Amino acid sequence: MSSQRVRPEILDFKPYVPGLSEEEIKERYGLKQVVKLASNENPLGASPLAREAVARAAGRMFRYPQNHSPRLAAAIAKAMGIAEAHIVAGNGSDEVIDLLFRVLAQPGKDNVVCYEHCFSMYGLTARLCGVEYREVPRGEDYRLPLESLAEAVDANTKMVFVTSPDNPTGLAAKAEELQVLSGVLPEGALLVVDEAYMDFSWPPEEYSMLAFVPELKNVAVLRTFSKAYGLAGLRLGYGALPLWLAEHVRRARPPFTVNLLAEEAALAVLEDDAFYSETLSVVFKGRELFLKRLPELGCQAWPSQANFVMFRPPYPADQVCEELLKRGVIVRHLKSFGLPENIRVSVGAQAENEAFLKALEEILHG
Incomplete structure (x- = not known):
């Protein structure tokens, strides 16, 4: 048997499971454009x-x-x-x-x-x-x-x-x-x-x-x-x-x-000081916006020193994530972290942040 040929640690090994890519989301939901705020990537792209x-x-x-x-x-x-x-x-x-x-x-x-x-x-x-x-x-x-x-x-x-x-x-x-x-x-x-x-x-x-x-x-x-x-x-x-x-x-x-x-x-x-400074400026402004608006929408939000915010919506997190996906917004449901009631949203560019908040408001109060 093949199971006898590998180390025992491998038999029940659960690999890292990344979130769905933009292409996978577009294909699954029939979308032409998506806003990806799930992987804590740089909101400005590459230097x-x-x-x-x-x-x-x-x-x-x-x-x-x-x-x-x-x-x-x-x-x-x-x-x-x-x-x-x-x-x-x-x-x-x-x-x-x-x-x-x-x-x-x-x-x-x-x-x-x-x-x-x-x-x-x-x-x-x-x-x-x-x-x-x-x-x-x-x-x-x-x-x-x-x-x-x-x-x-x-x-x-x-x-x-x-x-x-x-x-x-x-x-x-x-x-x-x-x-x-x-x-x-x-x-x-x-x-x-x-x-x-x-x-x-x-x-x-x-x-x-x-x-x-x-x-x-x-x-x-x-x-x-x-x-x-x-x-x-x-x-x-x-x-x-x-x-x-x-x-x-x-x-x-x-x-x-x-x-x-x-x-x-x-x-x-490492030499691109302008890119680095602008990255921090965009993240700090977007993070401040999320920490202000999420509680106003009825969510519990945790203070953050990172380029994302963790929050808990007033409705089941998996359902909120699914509804966001239907609207072309990708966030990270934290079930894989053992926190199924919570969601992590990365800070994006200004237009992306606004698209996320608009979609979330429609879901929670539409």
């Missing part, structure tokens, strides 16, 4: 400088990129104010997550700790690697349970994951709170702070742990180019890791996982 850089580099796509992306690591380090030796780029921050498991956690012996209703890649990667995955309940009103995380670790805990700002709630932990958590972890446990949405926090210096990576030695920070930098389709992220860990991760990673075009796009977008 003009990044597009130009990809076009210039397209003729070199037959060449291998430089291994370990040293130019990109240097540019990230300069932009983020941290030494280059701490930076490990990857094929999305998902690759860095996978590498951390492979380098640090022994299958069948070690465990990692996270909280419930969070980004699924931590649990999926743990199961795929044969590592025990422990979830702790969130605090009241989905508060990040930092104290409970500390209580859940033991001598075999290799990593503790905190997403801040959190997906899907948008809540964030203060840097001083995370420093306390790092200080009470047992020796051998690494605090991994996933800062995929940190660009949208305010003020970021109160929340980001990036500057503390060299000092604390047991903290790693993950970042991505998919959100504020608009490169989701090119799959690029990085880890800011303690020096002892960065060296081992670089040795263990497969060669050439950051492709040549992604690297050129990232180098360009």
